[in-house]
Amino acid sequence: MGFIKKLKINNFQSHKNTEITFDEGLTVILGPTDQGKSAIIRALKWVLYNEPRGTDFISVGSNLCRVTLEMDDGTVITRERTNNKNRYILIKNGKKQIFEGFGNVVPVEITKAHGIPKIYLDKDSTCTVNLAEQLDGPFLLSENAGVRARVLGRLIGIHIIDAAQRLTINDLSNAEQQSKTIKSEIEEINLKLKEYEDLPLLKQKIDTLQSIVKELKEKNLLYKKLTTIKDTFSSCNAEIKTLQATLKKLETVSQAEFLVEKIDFAMKVKTNLIDRKLRLKSIENEINKEQNNIEKTEKLEEASSYHNQAYEFYLRLKKLLAAKEIIVKMDSEISTFKKVLEKTRNLNHTVSLVNQLERSCEKLSELKKAKEMKSKVESQINRLNLELEKFKSIEKLDDFINEASSLNQKLSSLISYKHALNEVEASITKGQAFIMQNNKDLTSLASKYAELLRKLSKCPTCMNSIDDARADQIAAEILKSGG
Incomplete structure (x- = not known):
């Protein structure tokens, strides 16, 4: 166990700021009355044992009370209290821990840190052997004989023997009571068992009866099974005879089933052919429509040749119109030169006029040639106009050509339809x-x-009777429905 090395008190009762250093061993605090000796003991108890409780020990005019213990191993324990805060601060080996909300007990870590706990004399009384206040007597001398005996007994371990003795006495008392109770219950049970002394004989009879009942049940079940098997066998024999008679009558049913399957296949083929016939009719209608369109476009090649010939005439006409414009310009120039010649007919033959006249003569010869060309062009234009009158409907040829191309496509499809047909x-x-x-x-x-x-x-199928008339009627219905 260590010892307290230093005590610091702040705002605890009469101590505003007090620091006390203790030596190893017993410490006695001396001094005049009302100088704070008891307050030092109370401060120690407050840190070590959480006593007293409340906030009455806080100095008047202060809000914070703090008491700090420094142990010989360097551990520091601080207790702080304000109106709304109550905590321990433990600093050990450089690590700080804060404890709050511990209630009326001292945290175990704090008790282990200082190593000065209270000594429990028994379950109801404790003793602080390390602290004594001013009016306390010497340890144990002021206590009564019973307390001294318990303390001394604890010092040498007699309290363990006393506790064991008390527990043993209690256990013995309880055991004796339970023994008496059990003995009385055994006597009652023995009296009741006398009523069942003949149970072994009854058990033998019950076992015998149970074996007999079990055997009867097994034989009864076997009888029921045999009866059921017999009934089933009889019904099976009757059914076998019936089936044998039916099989004799139905020896040709397999052939009839084959014929029915063949009839069903024939009806499917008939339905398929009817569908193809309807499709053939629709194809024939399409072919008739396309043949009418082909008849309408029989002269398509002749119209195409007319179109090509008309296009050539159009190109030639375009060239002739351009030549006609040139000739018209030449005619206007010729008329201009004629007017000049008429005005200069009576003038002297000067060099300039001669030169001009020569140039005019050259142009005149050229104009004559152009006039001849004009006459030829006009004759060609007239001839082309006659040709164009034959092709007044040339504007509709494009529509005819488009229609012809579509008809040509239809013709191709008709050819494919023809092959399909x-x-x-x-x-x-x-x-x-x-x-x-x-x-x-x-x-x-x-x-x-x-x-x-x-x-x-x-x-x-239904096993109903059929006469000859009904058989003929069924055959007629089969032929009528096509199978």
Whole structure:
């Protein structure tokens, strides 16, 4: 156990700021009355044991009370209290810990740090052997004999023996009480058991009866099973006889089933051929429409040649119109020169006029040639106009050409339709032959089926009786519905 090395008191009762250094061993505080000796002990108890409680020990005029202990190993324990704060601060090995909300007890870490706990004399009394106040007597001398005995006993471990003795006495007392209770219960049970002394004999009888009952149950179950098997066997024999008779009557049913399957296949083929026939009719209608369109476009090649010839005439006409414009300009120049010649006819033959006249003569010769060309062009224009009158509807040729191209596409599709039509016609021819053969087979199968029904005299599905008239009626319905 260590010892307190230093004590610091701040604002605790009469101590504003007090610091006391202790030596190792016993410390006695001496001094006049009312000088704060008891306050030092109270401050120590407040830090070590959380006593007293409350805030009455805070010095008047202060809000904070603090007491600090410094132990010989360097551990520092500080207790702080304000009106709204109550905590321990532990600094050990350079690590700081704060404890709050500990209530009326001292944190275990604080008690372990200072090593000065209270000594418990028994479960109801404690003793602070390390502190003594001013009016306290010497340790144990002021206590009564019982307390001194308990303390001395604790010092040498007698309290453990006393506790063990008390527990042993209690256990013995409880055991004796339980023993008496158990003995009385045993006596009562023995009295009740006398009523069941014949239980072994009864058990033997019960075991014998149980074995007999078990054997009876097994034999009863076996009897029920045998009865059920017998009934099942009888019904199976009767059913076997019935089935054998039915099988004799239905020896030809497999052949009838084959015929029915064949009839079903024939009906499917017939339905397929009917669909193809309807498609063929629609294709024939399309072919008729396209043939009408082809008849309308028979002269398409002639119209195309007319279009090409008209386009050539148009190009030639365009050239002639350009030449005509040149000739018109030349005519205007010729008329101008004629006027000049008339004005200069009576003038002297000067050099300038001669030169001008020579140039005019040259132009005149050129103009004559142009006039001749003009006459030729006009004749060609007239001839082209006559040709153009024949092609007044040339503007509609583009529409005809577009229509012709679309008709050409339709013609290609008609050719493909024609090939498809030929294939369909071939398929129809084969299908018609197949239908005729199937109709013959169907008639034969229906008659055979009616003959089978007459022989069986019963329906193979519902097992109702069938006479000859009903068999003929069924065959007629098969032929009417096509199978």
